[in-house]
Amino acid sequence: LAGELWWKAGVVYQVYPRSFQDTNGDGVGDLRGVTARLDYLAWLGVDALWLSPVCRSPMADYGYDVSDYCDIDPLFGTLADFDALVADAHRRRLRVIMDFVPNHTSEEHSWFRESRSSRDNPKRDWYIWRDAAPDGGPPNNWISNFGGPAWTLDPATGQYYYHAFLREQPDLNWRNPQVRAAMLDVLRFWLDRGVDGFRVDVIWHLMKDEALRDNPVNPDYVPGEPEINSLVQLHSADQPEVMQVIAEMRAVLEEYDARVLIGEIYLPLERLVAYYGVDLSGAHLPFNFQLIQTPWRAEAVARLIAEYEAALPAGGWPNWVLGNHDQPRIAARVGDAQARVAAVLLLTLRGTPTLYYGDEIGLSRVPIPPERVRDPWEHNEPGRGRDPERTPMQWAPGPHAGFSTVEPWLPVDPQAQTRNVECLRDDATSMLTLHRRLIALRRDHPALSIGAYRAVSVSRDVLVYERLHGADVIRVALNFGHEACYTEVPSDSGWEVLLSSAGGRRGEGPQEGCFALAGDEALVLIRR
Ligand code: TEU
Ligand code: CA
Secondary structure (H helix, E strand, O other): OOOOHHHHHOOEEEEOHHHOOOOOOOOOOOHHHHHHOHHHHHHHOOOEEEEOOOEEOOOOOOOOOOOEEEEEOOOOOOHHHHHHHHHHHHHOOOEEEEEEOOOEOOOOOHHHHHHHHOOOOOOHHHEOEEOOOOOOOOOOOOEOOOOOEOEEEEOOOOEEEEOOOOOOOOEEOOOOHHHHHHHHHHHHHHHHOOOOEEEEOOHHHOOOOOOOOOOOEOOOOOEOEOHHHHEOOOOOOOOOOHHHHHHHHHHHHHOOOOOEEEEOOOOOHHHHHHHHOHHHOOOOEEOOOHHHHOOOOHHHHHHHHHHHHHHOOOOOOOEEEOOOOOOOOHHHHHOHHHHHHHHHHHHHOOOEEEEEOOHHHOOOOOOOOHHHOOOHHHHHOOOOOOHHHOOOOOOOOOHHHHOOOOOOOOOOOHHHHOOOHHHHOOOOOOHHHHHHHHHHHHHHOHHHHOOEEEEEEEOOOEEEEEEEEOOEEEEEEEEOOOOOEEEEOOOOOOEEEEEEOOOOOOOOOOEOOEEEEOOOOEEEEEEO
């Protein structure tokens, strides 16, 4: 796929490097492990891999706390390993997207060490330092996304610093031009090394209210939800000034050819689409997490698709996400059977799909015994931890599922003996085969990758839509229910099954103008 089309027509695959493949026997995945599995990704048929952070980090938040943006953490390997990964990926026509974490650094970054060393240090203003409130408490009421206060008092200089996440993750001050220049240089550093784009962490957080006003109390807060939701994040995120920052990042990418800017944004639809920017000067793909946040019902999903399509700015390219390293896995949310329907949905909607590693083999919530909890969020707010969706990839039966030769950093799924790539790859009805076929269909039929979207119908359980390109019409019928039913097709043309989520049925035609849909089955049909 040439030019900018690659990120429109292609499928992005998220690799969580700690959990993909360990090659040096320390129980943690590494860059050589990713390289060793590139043949698998090429076989699966994806177009790009997005690597969660691999830069130098004390790992308080597993790499989302960077202490050196221009080096690889020794746990993952070296810059030479990274270069080899990019070269090997490109040889297989796979693109590499890096995770860029610009909102905060690690507290161990040299910039923060300098900044905290004294009130008049030249880097003091690189972070957000404020005096205590008159009562000695924090400067405002903002709360950390991981629970607890978002301000930590630094006794040495007697001021508080702001952190939207852990205290080990101080927020950078993006209002400071030196910070901007230094961070944009980080983008160039990796672009020069050949990366094909960035997924920008919490991009909607970069700018905060200049006066740091208190956030209003959320009247709809339900106790038991994450504490962050007890306030409306009116002043701590999604400020209009952030658009200028994103446009500056985008301008750096425009110095190179065919690179992609993806933004991580958890906001309601109407705000999300603002991140395409004025005249599309913002993110190419503001991550669309709406499928994660919408109830798994045919009508709700139909409404969501319609609203999203309607909200997109002219020329803005859509995208869809079912899961990532922060969210319960799709199979855990909707069940194993419906996860197949979800795969068909993700890979046939209009827009770039992002597939989370392991979802293609049907990985679900892996139980984590208390003594093996790794995510700090779980310690702050029990039940919120993200370890169950970050467990090792399952490659083969046998010890540690072929991920490592030693006990991995997180437990392996108890079902790994049968749920693994080796066992599923030649099984015509497996989840893995389903994914591979869907991805192949997208390649074979431009209607599926770049075609237009047309809603057809929705009933209580069945959602039907079409994808159109030139004279080609592909119709998708998804049964969100567990009961068998039928889906009608217009009788003026010949229709046949391209794919069933259950396997088989290829080439089958309608009977009396209908295709039977088993419970939890999705069909992809083509008009001949
Ligand atoms: O996540 C940002 C973020 O908002 C999530 O923590 C979200 O609030 C939560 O998972 C529930 O929806 C990004 C990274 O993806 C995450 O892994 C990091 O921990 C976080 O930023 C801080 O860098
Ligand atoms: Ca390792």
